[in-house]
Amino acid sequence: MDSQKASASVTPLPMCEWLSTERAEDHLVAWSESREWRQHEFRRDVLSLIASLSATPYSRWALCLEDNYSFAVALLAVIYSGKKPVLPGHFRPAVLAEQQSEFDALITDLPLSPGCPVLRFPIAPQAALNVLPQWPQDVSVILFTSGSTGKPQRIVKPIFCLELESRWLGTLWGTEFADARFAATVAPHHMYGLSFAFMLPLSLGLPFATTSVKYHEQLHSLAAAHPLVFISSPAFLERLDPALNTPKLRQVFSAGGPLKHDAARLVEQTCGDLPTEIYGTTETGIIAFRQQHQPEAVWTLFGDIAFSPRPDGNTSLISPLLSPSGTFMLSDEIKMLPSDPRHFELLGRKDRIVKIAEQRVSLTEIEQRLCHLDLLSEASVLTVQKRGRVYVAAVLVLSRSGEQFIDSQGQAALLDNLRQTLRSWISPVALPRYWRIVPVIPLNQQGKRSAAELQEMFL
The missing domain is CATH 3.30.300.30 (ANL, C-terminal domain)
Structure with a gap:
């Protein structure tokens, strides 16, 4: 029996305790269809990479890793080394060249040559440290907006905001996650993937798949082998094959844009449950969620979040996930329900x-x-x-x-x-x-x- 059984009843661990002895040596961290990674390997690999990073003078490290386990190792090692992690979001050479001023060196498992020092996975094992360095104060990561409406914008995201998100999500759906594994079509280099496919499983002590799901057949194979929480987007879910009935998924999340009602019903038909849609942005983190039991269902704000209408017709968001101001003016048109300001309709973007x-x-x-x-x-x-x-x-x-x-x-x-x-x-x-x-x-x-x-x- 894996050591994370019944982990949904456990309070999510902050990132600084993911490698602690709180979790057993044989605790399952990640898996692929060919092998598994346990807690003792996770800790060893992070300590080894810390040794490699500590031997360099570079302080800002860009992470361009397709393998999700390697990403987890790299992110923790960079933070424990007292360095700054930068998540470029895109691995396209032109985008990396445009963001070159944001990082000093690169960690990657891809054939990238961005014109700066590069550490390539797999990295030759170093004489690992015996003890983890002290967790730094005020840890943050650098992310970039998706670039779906223009040039990606740089965002500084404190780790405590990501940890708070994980606590909220665990409180709402933790019991549904018990004994499940996480798989995703989205990568952890953007906010949604970082929060749901990386932070959430590691905080709850649940294993995550090391490779992204690209085809419905892959999802079918994974779900046949394990109880699965699936992190995806409309681009994937709208193209599910209705003839391929996937074993019932424990939970399906979608973000990146509203799902059409027909697509939500397709997910229900194919995967056994309506998807939970998430509304949020890189700047704000999660804002609201919904399930489309009927077309154009309204959205529900997460617990400690509120909207404040402005005289100019725009809407301000008030959220503890925003740092340091706590407020943010949304680019979307929001129509709050007069009878209940915690529910609203999302009418589309205003900023185009x-x-x-x-x-x-x-x-x-x-x-x-x-x-x-x-x-x-x-x-x-x-x-x-x-x-x-x-x-x-x-x-x-x-x-x-x-x-x-x-x-x-x-x-x-x-x-x-x-x-x-x-x-x-x-x-x-x-x-x-x-x-x-x-x-x-x-x-x-x-x-x-x-x-x-x-x-x-x-x-």
Whole structure:
């Protein structure tokens, strides 16, 4: 019997105690389909990497690791060494080059050459320390926003905020997690993956999968072998195969954007339970949750969080997860229920207004108009700069009707049809000047649209 049995009844451990003797030597930390990692190996590997890091003069270490166990080892070793962990979020060379000033050296298990010193996994074992160094005061990690609506922004996230999140989540769902294992489609380099696929299982003493789930068949295989908590996103869940009935999952979480009701029901049909959707941001951490028992179900705020409407129509968030101010102005349009301010509707983003030729242009409106057309199944609208001027651009995924239209009349006729239709709703300056037709909209590791890849289409 694994030593984490009935761990849901145990208070989540803070990060500074994950390697303590509170957990047995044979406690299961992580697993893959071919092997398992126990507490004594976890502690040994962290101590060995601390020895390697301590021999270097570099203070800011970027973590670019595909293997989740290696990530856990690296993050703890960097913190115990008194260094600063930086989570770039993207492993694309262009993004790393753009963020080069944020780190001094890199730890990776990938063939990356970012122009700075690199420690590569697997790292040759060092003469490990016998005792862990003292846990530093005021520990934090550097993250970056997903970049789904622009250039990723740097965020300093104190560890105590992540630990508080884990306590809230454990209080709400800890009994459902008992004896389960965690698997995820999202990586721990962004806020959602860090909180749910990394902090939560390690805080509760539950094992996590070392590799990300990429296909429904992988999920099916894992769920057949173990009780599973699954951390995912709409990009994965909306593409589940209804013919492949997965053994009932203990819990399914989704974040990165609201799930369509049909997709929520598909998860219920395929995985045995409605997914719990999480609303939050990198800056704020978790804010609210919902399950769509009916279409467009309202959201419920987590316990110690509140909204404060502003005279300008915006909404301020008040949360102990915000440091140091405790307040944050949301970029989303919130409609609180008059009868219960702890429940609300999420109406979409407000911050996609750009100025073109001195006119205010809503990229969201253009995108929504396109998505409602029969010729298209999906669209992403952005701005591009050409010869010093800003233009609207659109990336399109055709519906079956759109494919038939192109086959019979050609792409030029299709784009002309789209322009003429849009003229009924938007001003000429807001009409997309540049168009790209693609099989799918590119997504980042968190299942959000990749602004970098979308921009690259128009270079």
